[in-house]
Amino acid sequence: MPPVSAADDRTPPRRFNAGRHCLADNARLRPGKTALVMVGAGDDVTRITYAEADRAIRGIAAGFARLGLEPGARVMIRMGNEADYVLVYFGALAAGLVALPSSSQLTPAEAAFLMEDSGASVVVAGRDAALDRDRLGDRIVLDSEKIAEMKSGEPVAEYADTAADDPATLVYTSGTSGSPKGVLHAHRAIWGRRPMHAHWLGLNEGDVMLHAGAMNWTYTLGVGITDPWACGATAVIYNGPRERGIWPGLIAAHGATIFAAVPSVYRQILKYADLSQHDLSRLRHGVTAGEALPPDLLEAWTATTRTPLYEALGMSEISTYVSSGPTIPVRPGSPGRPQPGRRVAILPAEGDPEPLPQGETGLLAIHRSEPGLMLGYWNRPDEEATVLRGDWFTGGDLASLDADGYLWFHGRNDDLMNAMGYRVSPNEVEAVLAEHPDIAEVGVTELAVRADVRVIAAFVVPRPGAVPDAPALIAWCGERLAAYKTPREIRFLDALPRTANGKVQRKRLAETQS
Structure with missing residues (x-):
């Protein structure tokens, strides 16, 4: 599965299931290849092949089907940084349900709000999950033992026959009103990630992607798992003690070719790790998102490791769509240019949504035809009205585009x-x-x-x-x-x-x- 090019068709097939897209062909073409490596403390390492992942995910999908859930029912995932988190997530997609990944850091009350606001029918709870049992009502709770039973049970023969626009994932993020809001994505959102593979990640089936984030973060689920699987690559996730200088050893031990993290992790590596003690020869480049990349950190990383560091800008509603990368030269201080095929503009903060000339500051916007754009906010039409302007979606970032198409960030138009x-x-x-x-x-x-x-x-x-x-x-x-x-x-x-x-x-x- 080579990286997508700018010339590739950006319209997903009419019938499209995100789980099938990531697993079915890989299980057929490279069944014995390692899909996921979960690294714990010491010698605790779990490896799952594409055939094993596909089999377990279809088993979980069959288990969901036996519960009698309606298509589109929400499945809330309350698990730690473990392999089953990924398998349950894709199992929900495979069953035609809506996966609701949640952070293990949420308090029981915060988790209960998400559960009630989403109308979740099922809560999948890990061993250490914090749940408010008094607010569960008649919801079905599945523990780790039940998931193990589903994985080994008779699997469904096929992934659900979903449409590209059918709901697949519900992610909660902060809203300007204060309470978290659900961002509803369709199955096509995974298709919409394809420009990232060539133009930010430089990702292909020969890669080993090590991500420094926790499983419940969309940055990790997307870049750390979904993107490698969509390209037939190997994903590596760490679940051991969070020692600040541990990452170079993991890069070397698992032959990572791409490392993904937030900028502060790269700074910790430079400060606390002795890079001369680790073989980083297979590392082709690092990627970063979630926070702005300071130019001094970019310079220090590239000078020390002799590998590029590519930044991206995105949000829960669309993932990343502006980046530097193998096809987009790095320009310090800028997250890069819109990835080829993306329709990006700068709009005035008030008035008609007519794109501003280069160099002028306004609201960063992306065209509503973008296949990776959310379906909408869950039961929040008032919130949607604030971000949809004509043919454009605006997320509240203030920015400008220079003569070369590079984006320059100027803060937020709100207080988030x-x-x-x-x-x-x-x-x-x-x-x-x-x-x-x-x-x-x-x-x-x-x-x-x-x-x-x-x-x-x-x-x-x-x-x-x-x-x-x-x-x-x-x-x-x-x-x-x-x-x-x-x-x-x-x-x-x-x-x-x-x-x-x-x-x-x-x-x-x-x-x-x-």
Whole structure:
């Protein structure tokens, strides 16, 4: 399966199943090839071939069918960083159901919101899954033992005969209103990833892709698993202790040809690992997304490893669509150019959605004909109205395009924050802190602590008589929010900066003194 070229047809077949696209041909053409390597602590390594993955996924699909679920029923996955996460995800697609991957970092209350908002019929719970049992209702809960039984049971003969536009995946991300919103993707979303394979990842069937992320992150499920499988390559995921300098040893041990991570991981490698002790000769390049890549880190990585580092820009609603890569030369400070075949424009923030000339700053937009674009927000037509403008989808990024087509990022048109690659709404964090009895007012924003590291910070006005206690407030959030949403810093103020109309000016919070 060679990388897709710009000339390839971008319209998916009318009948298309994402699971079949990634597994069926691979199981037939390369059954004994390793599809997935799960690496744990020490010598704990699990290898799954394409034939084994295909068989297990069709077994899980048959198990779902025996539950009598309607096509399109939602299957929420509450599992850790384990192989079964991937098999259940693709098993849901193979059965014509909608997979809902969720983060293991979510608290029981946060997970319950996703379960109830999505109307999930099934919850697949790993051994350490945090579930609010009182809110399960009549939902079917499948544990690891039940999944093992399904994997070994009689499989379905064929993947579900789904249409390219049928729902396949529901991913939750922060909305501007504060509560998470579901982004619903069709089976065609995997077809829409094809331009990434040649123009960002440089991916082909001979590659070994090592991804540094956790399984429940769409960056990992997409780049770490789906893309290698779509090309017949091998995916490697690590599930052992998160030692900061461990990645070069894993690259060498498993012969990784491509390494995927966020920029902070690359910086940790350069700081904590002795690269001279590892054979990185098979590593062709690294790829990065989720956060902006600082030019100094790009320079340090390429000078030290003598391998390129390719950046991409994307979002939950479309995945990556702007990048550098083997066909797009790197330009420091820019995430790259729109991948060939993508229709990208810069629109005015207000008024008619007419593309702006090169060099002008406006809202980054992608054409609604893009096959990787979401079907819509789950039961949120009000949210859709804010991002769909004529023939274009706008995600809130402010950017410009230069004369060579390179994109330059100028921040957000809203207050959404980027925490460890996840979008987080300040409203959601503020609502949790506002319930604390010692807090009179609170504002939340991002705070730059290094050139490539931004953390969530809460700016708090204490109630009269309250004793400021930052660790206690962080612990309060940690009990109610996923770790990536929890503030890393608390600053105490006498008053929050506000507009003349009384609205908190979040962008000015970072200017205040601690």
